[in-house]
Amino acid sequence: MSRENSLVTAQWVEDNLDTDGVVLIEVDEDTTAYDKGHIRGAIKLDWTTDLQDQVRRDFVNKEQFEALLSGRGVSNDDTVVLYGGNNNWFAAYAYWYFKLYGHEDVKLLDGGRKKWELDSRELTDELPTRAKASYTAQEQDPSIRAFRDEVVAAIGTQNLVDVRSPDEYAGRLLAPAHLPQEQAQRAGHIPTSVNVPWSKNANDDGTFKSDEELTALYDEVGFDTGKDTIALCRIGERSSLTWFVLTELLGRKNVKNYDGSWTEYGSLVGVPVALGDEPGSADGKGN
Amino acid sequence: MCGAKEGGLSLDGVNVAKEAVIQGQVLRSGDEPVANAYVRLLDRTGEFTAEVPTSATGHFRFFAGDGEWTLRTLAPKAQPVDTRVVAATGSVAEVQVLVTA
Numbered sequence: 054m055s056r057e058n059s060l061v062t063a064q065w066v067e068d069n070l071d072t073d074g075v076v077l078i079e080v081d082e083d084t085t086a087y088d089k090g091h092i093r094g095a096i097k098l099d100w101t102t103d104l105q106d107q108v109r110r111d112f113v114n115k116e117q118f119e120a121l122l123s124g125r126g127v128s129n130d131d132t133v134v135l136y137g138g139n140n141n142w143f144a145a146y147a148y149w150y151f152k153l154y155g156h157e158d159v160k161l162l163d164g165g166r167k168k169w170e171l172d173s174r175e176l177t178d179e180l181p182t183r184a185k186a187s188y189t190a191q192e193q194d195p196s197i198r199a200f201r202d203e204v205v206a207a208i209g210t211q212n213l214v215d216v217r218s219p220d221e222y223a224g225r226l227l228a229p230a231h232l233p234q235e236q237a238q239r240a241g242h243i244p245t246s247v248n249v250p251w252s253k254n255a256n257d258d259g260t261f262k263s264d265e266e267l268t269a270l271y272d273e274v275g276f277d278t279g280k281d282t283i284a285l286c287r288i289g290e291r292s293s294l295t296w297f298v299l300t301e302l303l304g305r306k307n308v309k310n311y312d313g314s315w316t317e318y319g320s321l322v323g324v325p326v327a328l329g330d331e332p333g334s335a336d337g338k339g340n
Numbered sequence: 341m342c343g344a345k346e347g348g349l350s351l352d353g354v355n356v357a358k359e360a361v362i363q364g365q366v367l368r369s370g371d372e373p374v375a376n377a378y379v380r381l382l383d384r385t386g387e388f389t390a391e392v393p394t395s396a397t398g399h400f401r402f403f404a405g406d407g408e409w410t411l412r413t414l415a416p417k418a419q420p421v422d423t424r425v426v427a428a429t430g431s432v433a434e435v436q437v438l439v440t441a
Binding site for chain 2: 228234
């Protein structure tokens, strides 16, 4: 992959609003943002109800994903362009989701909704109509999704990249600072994980930094390109963005997103936890 | 965002006793609320911690940790504005941000 294959600019989107086969999809942390105004022609995915199983703490399965996209009028051969608020947090999560289920042509709007708004480009509240489609998903791709047992086994052996804010990593906050401080039973981070906040990937306007800047960012923390990598955050959306950077922009191999992330790990019994600003040791001692 | 009320956002449903709330309103020309501005929360080292868009009434809210923070406000056709604020568990820090071209 490369920047050209996985990103589009706001101008490209504006130029392709009426292009057949291009489907704009907005996915926001604030699930009401779309309803207040969105890019013309864009459809909405709600990450809480459309992309999460409403009973199990897990994704919708293959059949549910197929039904979702079929109902929204998305076809297998469409170019899907995702964008959203918070510098594409949940748009990146949806991007990873589309890759997980094998969609061929999916891209992110560089800078997401923020870049679009800061450019003062047009938003509308007019809802698009799309004919139903017949979408066929692939089985989940296990090469890009990490589960808790392999995360525990990765301590001290793989690149573990914790992309939360420094205060969440250190255990001073349990959740992003704009959200109520709840969720995991314990604060802290996985020993030996390094802290590369997702925000360091982005410029102030939400667009991604250059490949050179991104490469330097991960070199600075001793990222070992000879090792497999697992990215995590609190619930897997910010780490989707880091997964996107490492895999799609920098072309790193064997990178997985741990969607269980700290809400799962920080509630496990008997796993090692490190507190403070340092990664900590593989034996889980010395915090 | 929650519904606004005079003097700030409603705190209905918020357990203020266990949170360190920073909230406020972004205004242009003194009293014009700025919707869809972006308010960024920077920690004591200047590191990005969180960012939220303002509501239709220009309001925003963070549930931060105790200590000193900086709010960096980005709005269309306006200069970025930095505002220092101190948060403490059990209290609400109300902030008004004025942006200018």
